[in-house]
Amino acid sequence: MTPEKKQDTAHHQTSPKLRLKEVSFVLPIDSRSLLEGISIDIFSGDRLAIVGSSGAGKTLLLRLMNRLEEPTKGAIDFVGRDIRQIFPQQLRRSIVLVPQESKLLGMTVAQTLAYPLTLMGLKPPEIQQRVDRWCARLHISSEWMSRNEMQLSVGQRQLVAIARALVMQPQVLLLDEPTSALDRGRSNYLLEVLKELSVADSMAIVMTNHQLDVARDFSSRVLYLQDGKVEQNSLASEVNWIALQEALARAELQAAREWD
Numbered sequence: 001m002t003p004e005k006k007q008d009t010a011h012h013q014t015s016p017k018l019r020l021k022e023v024s025f026v027l028p029i030d031s032r033s034l035l036e037g038i039s040i041d042i043f044s045g046d047r048l049a050i051v052g053s054s055g056a057g058k059t060l061l062l063r064l065m066n067r068l069e070e071p072t073k074g075a076i077d078f079v080g081r082d083i084r085q086i087f088p089q090q091l092r093r094s095i096v097l098v099p100q101e102s103k104l105l106g107m108t109v110a111q112t113l114a115y116p117l118t119l120m121g122l123k124p125p126e127i128q129q130r131v132d133r134w135c136a137r138l139h140i141s142s143e144w145m146s147r148n149e150m151q152l153s154v155g156q157r158q159l160v161a162i163a164r165a166l167v168m169q170p171q172v173l174l175l176d177e178p179t180s181a182l183d184r185g186r187s188n189y190l191l192e193v194l195k196e197l198s199v200a201d202s203m204a205i206v207m208t209n210h211q212l213d214v215a216r217d218f219s220s221r222v223l224y225l226q227d228g229k230v231e232q233n234s235l236a237s238e239v240n241w242i243a244l245q246e247a248l249a250r251a252e253l254q255a256a257r258e259w260d
């Protein structure tokens, strides 16, 4: 049995961290269906890559997972509990979303990293310890600490936003295109850190991605979305990457034509 198969079998003996049950999202304004009947189980230690062309619904799906949007049909459970029964503030400490373009909200890097921990009621020494630990892990230079948003590159901002999520030590980390502004070296390094977190800390990580090679390097499971529907949901080891690349290229061409 391959390690992935073994892990998949082991999964069935535990309950999922996140369970999406026939989740749909229809726009009230024009009844356009943006997501349709999505069911997925996400377990501790899973690394799920959500792939699909522009407009397929990847970001929306992430936003539903920490209740920034509400499904119009279906339900989502976090550790067996409907997320509508959990205070949003509490839910978003356990399920943290890093949007594609993060803002530092007028704060310096040091302030933005400490902010969520202050809200969680941690004492200054523990805050400092966590910030130092994650900055070291992500190779965030101490020189950045006094900078504000305008004094960082887009890639540096993206890393700070990921660090701000990691200091919270979430159970589920949702990353929207986290490597889009990073160079190859930084991107590979980040993926290694994320993999370690999923194995050593059993963090469940969900990542949307345009670049299939990144998805292949990172994921243990792949969800391919097209026009808001699940086209494929399989173990990464069972994905035919060439066929997926071709399907994605066709979908991207189609999406581009529809936008013209």
Ligand SMILES: Nc1ncnc2c1ncn2[C@@H]1O[C@H](COP(=O)(O)OP(=O)(O)OP(=O)(O)O)[C@@H](O)[C@H]1O
Binding pocket: 027, 034, 052, 053, 054, 055, 056, 057, 058, 059, 060, 061
């Ligand atoms: N709250 C909303 N109101 C109206 N339309 C929305 C809303 N959220 C998403 N959409 C639309 O839903 C579709 C899916 O959007 P989404 O951002 O999830 O796509 P995506 O797969 O993440 O695309 P990309 O790869 O370009 O980021 C798009 O057509 C978008 O315009």
